[in-house]
Amino acid sequence: MASVSPYARRFISYLRREQIKRLAASKNRVDGRALDQTREIEIKTGVVKTADGSAEVKLGKTHVIAGVKVGLGQPFPDAPDEGVLVVSAEVLPHASPYTEVGPPDESAIELARVVDRGIRHCGYVDFKKLAVEGGKAYVLWVDLYIINDDGNLVDAANLASVAALKNTQLPAVVKDESGAVKLDRNNKSPLPLETSKVPVAVSVGKIANVLFLDPNFEEELSLDGRVTFTISEDRIVAAQKTLGYFTQPELEAALDLAIKGRDRYLEALKSILGSS
Amino acid sequence: MASVSPYARRFISYLRREQIKRLAASKNRVDGRALDQTREIEIKTGVVKTADGSAEVKLGKTHVIAGVKVGLGQPFPDAPDEGVLVVSAEVLPHASPYTEVGPPDESAIELARVVDRGIRHCGYVDFKKLAVEGGKAYVLWVDLYIINDDGNLVDAANLASVAALKNTQLPAVVKDESGAVKLDRNNKSPLPLETSKVPVAVSVGKIANVLFLDPNFEEELSLDGRVTFTISEDRIVAAQKTLGYFTQPELEAALDLAIKGRDRYLEALKSILGSS
Amino acid sequence: MASVSPYARRFISYLRREQIKRLAASKNRVDGRALDQTREIEIKTGVVKTADGSAEVKLGKTHVIAGVKVGLGQPFPDAPDEGVLVVSAEVLPHASPYTEVGPPDESAIELARVVDRGIRHCGYVDFKKLAVEGGKAYVLWVDLYIINDDGNLVDAANLASVAALKNTQLPAVVKDESGAVKLDRNNKSPLPLETSKVPVAVSVGKIANVLFLDPNFEEELSLDGRVTFTISEDRIVAAQKTLGYFTQPELEAALDLAIKGRDRYLEALKSILGSS
């Protein structure tokens, strides 16, 4: 219930870290990528038949499954005419030797909340169309499952969420005998989306004052700073510094780099978002 | 939240275990019993005045109290016209030096669920008669309290459950001023049972390829295998391998031995089940 | 979930404890106070604008904030026509080097329950006037926040509670469109109190068979006994021995001393209770 410095749990040797820093100082990366280059991206949707929507993302060796379940519930009191979004993340114990069994820790909670804020503000999901008569609302449960963690979970998880939402079929609302509303999963229609407004989370790492996209696991353990910008069209819809510090010129440069990364991720999403 | 090898917690000396194994190899037991012999059984009902039904079982030095509380609740969605059974087990910290304080661990949960499955499938309790008008149902809370653990908790706990159910008086359902249903504990009638269908759980241990009934605590720490069959009339209503392995011929032999054990336990239950 | 001897956590040196005991034996105290003397008391109300009532108490260096929130809920089944009081205490990790982060421990729970019992029995709050139509009741959530622990939390927390209740404004009950009752925080009136019946908790410490009021932190770690009497007018409305033992004559003397302490605390409350 308090946040503790987590350095002890994840480990990279001092020598390896120094090597990564030296490389970075000369604008090189351990895996040979350019500073503005992401790893290979593979996105598939409809991978979980029991979900109302799902997607699988591989960003290099980072592997995430997002599953969407649709429910009925109470709208938030301050948005009585809108649907509800609940994003949760679970870093499976499968994902790395450093992951412990247990309820989501602060990193998983932060991951889910950053993804959540990106989706919430951009207009990608049309929450107004998710109100249900009788004071109820659709609830979109987005569960982010980290199967393998090779770094940069947030970018991968965000891609998986937006792809899974695109894949989501909304069960119809029907009334039972007593007049109460319930879902009919035999009668579904696509989730109302504005695909042009898809939010894209892009993380920028900093080592030795050099900025780069899509840090992998080893780079993450060597970072002097990390910031994530979630971008939708011409707007920043979420930002989160998650490590270290940035000067103001660095922040501006990081934002510009993030916009480049956004284009790369959008490219990978194209086939998903295009197919309607 | 993960299951860990529990050998470390319970302890028996290497020499004692070897002795038990040698004895078993020659079909003998530490306490002099025959292989198909259970320990002494003592069953009393009505031992807890605050419960709606109760029983106390001593199987050798293993000591269990079962208390039944009757409540009102929602039926399970897949059985809307039946009552609800909830079996819980608590191995009290009293029960042995190895028991820790805390919510039921995996062993207690397994114990409760094996007993639960036996009762659920055999027709002993007539759940159809436990539906209540207005979409409600009787809930039978069976709490298994392990006071002293000298081995073979499941057989003892199962005996205690069925005896406590036999002892259970069902409060009448009445309506309060607002028309809501509630229980009237001043007006009770016996729980509807089919006593011929009483389920009897019988555990069979295996040491050195020799099978025997009713393992005691020391034997449990020396087992190569343990399987429990719950038997009601001519049917197996639950089975659970809880340790080690069995070959197919061993399983068949264990089942035959369990049927013998069932007769012994039924004998001990006779005075309880006979008295109506 | 079990109560463990807590001596290990809080620490005072052997020499210091011996010094305190020697002083006590000659009826002297480490901070120079007389046996029947409390530390300086400072009470302020209305210190938390977001609360419906609040107060801050400094008893020497012991520092407590009490905040009252008013809610609506179900009355207790055995008092259907009365309001509900819920007292909780949190010893903040700020309060001392011995406090751990986490849900309230047994000491905080005991503290809250002793304060609760004092308020409940004395007639200070007129609970009869806190019933609400439609089977509902006002709920008074009293949260005791220990900011700094320099000993004798219960006396300070009790003073803070009664001052915060005096400061409490009760929101009006209104009906929403659907006819359900809710609170209107724009329309408040004072909580109905009988200020003459204010309960005052007074703790008496014993070291070397000498009794004294208001033990400070160092004295608490040297105590042979502690008992708290909560007094309202001519009645004892709660008593709790919280450490060690007392003989019958000691208990009677402690009660007499507590009545003296009550007068001192009442004096400090006078300006709060007088202003209506």
Place this chain on the structure above:
Amino acid sequence: MKKPPVPLLQNGVRADGRLPDQMREVKISVGVVSNADGSAMVSYGATTAVAAVYGPREMHPRHLSLPDRGVMRVRYHMAPFSTKDERKSPTPSRREIEISKVLREALEPAVLLEQYPRSRIDVFIEIIQADGSTRVASLTAASLALADAGIYMRDLVVGVSVGLVDGVVVLDLNGLEDNYGEGDLPVGYMPNLKRFVLLQLDGAWKREVFLQALNLAVKGAEYVYQIARDALKNKYMSIAEEIYGR
């Protein structure tokens, strides 16, 4: 205060037929849990507590052990079927946590913990049936279980409750009197040393009522003490017989 379903006191006689200064039937057996180092079952009427003691044993985790004395761990808990009407949730309530603490603090003054450095003594108490006065029956049971475990003690601790019913001070409240009476004073007492080790008042009593109640509590504790001593003796008699029988 609600009206009781039956008068609590009529012509000086309580609803269950007792006189004001009379205990319910007290039943005590020692050594009832065979695995435990010590154990006891105590009933005051329909209230039944079972206590088991393990220890002195090694303290885990070790950094919580004390170099100069033993540590006690006490748990008071109520069985889900021990209360009237609805099933009680097995999750420890705030009340159970508080009682665990006051029972520990009532037992510690009686145990020679300084004889057990770096060790832990565990006392587990379970209420099997509750009809008032559960914490004081628990105290008697726990103290007997400690004695049965051979733990060094200064004195037995005996628990009794006193209460106020229709203005009369009565001994050993049952559930009805607890719910409908005018207050409750559970007491823990060491009869030889004449020390109070548990004292909790839940009521609104004048000074003289309180003092009168203390006197009655002492009387009750002395009565229970005799039965407790006999039960301990019986246990050791029967052990002796058993040994002799061999």
Place this chain on the structure above:
Amino acid sequence: MKKPPVPLLQNGVRADGRLPDQMREVKISVGVVSNADGSAMVSYGATTAVAAVYGPREMHPRHLSLPDRGVMRVRYHMAPFSTKDERKSPTPSRREIEISKVLREALEPAVLLEQYPRSRIDVFIEIIQADGSTRVASLTAASLALADAGIYMRDLVVGVSVGLVDGVVVLDLNGLEDNYGEGDLPVGYMPNLKRFVLLQLDGAWKREVFLQALNLAVKGAEYVYQIARDALKNKYMSIAEEIYGR
């Protein structure tokens, strides 16, 4: 027992077109989680389990390690999106806790734990899609993940379920048959050693049905075993190719 939405068995053919003794399509891939020491994904029809193994690694906290053997830790868990209809709460249910235990006890007889003193082997299993027989698909996946991690084993453990549908014993229950059938017998089996390591009956079966079901389970396990062995081989073939390719 409720009526099923479609007949479970018609003219000896099951609702999904299978014969009584037929498995659904079995898909197995080994090495699917790159960080893990070993891993496998197993699908029986629309049921999918992913298992990852870490270890042998140092045991924390150390006082729970064993001087003469390794300790296994097994977790079975269902993804919130893995079930039909409503989202499943991610909090482990009593059912998931029980299954974690029976899976551990099914794997332990297969692993040479005595080779790993003071160490821990962790097996994590996640159900991605559930359509019946999840615990037995988990068992196959876990056993393959252990083999993939190079842990010494006596034999592979293969899981299959058998059930009773309209009085007929059938292999590999799907969700529909699990919900509307007449009972379910999940089995874990070591095909070479011919040992049963998991056995749980939830039903009310006569002796002969039970024995018949065991026979069918063995047949099913032997079938799955072949596919599992091929999957392991493929993994090591492709590693060899990869090394060769360098």
Place this chain on the structure above:
Amino acid sequence: MKKPPVPLLQNGVRADGRLPDQMREVKISVGVVSNADGSAMVSYGATTAVAAVYGPREMHPRHLSLPDRGVMRVRYHMAPFSTKDERKSPTPSRREIEISKVLREALEPAVLLEQYPRSRIDVFIEIIQADGSTRVASLTAASLALADAGIYMRDLVVGVSVGLVDGVVVLDLNGLEDNYGEGDLPVGYMPNLKRFVLLQLDGAWKREVFLQALNLAVKGAEYVYQIARDALKNKYMSIAEEIYGR
């Protein structure tokens, strides 16, 4: 977006009378918790945070300590009575857990943790009253408490929020503006080193608005920094006087 109960901005003036680039009244006191090694109370208008620091102290459990640097533990928590309307549950919410993490990560770049190997520094923050900008007021309080505890720091960390209200970038959001405005950017800043250590955007802002907001945040942080420095000085002045007074 709901309509606010009052206009948030009229003629360039905010609902509480401030100009867009104006902080609410900032009140800072250092050394408010006498037991703590360092402490501070910070109010931005009706938002009040109290921070206490304990440490450097020994790390428990020891295997979580680091050989080459200290570990920080940070807790952000809101009092049940700190929010408007209903009582807040004291159980830490996901929001509180996230904020604890971002505050820790905002303080770590400022603290010379390498000076404290094998040790732990604890920072506890409690929100007593919440009227917007609680996390940034917490950050200022925490940083002052660290300084008060004598912990080596590279710079003070100051927190301020900037937001967008009716299209205008404003400093130091209050609760009303937070609820009804068009987004919120809490910022943590080291004024001497000119480094951003906390940055969280919750809104949908164009690039130029974001950059403009950063500028305003720097301005606000520099303003608060002066007050914070004065408060630290005052504390040490009064200590000096106290010592002199003896």
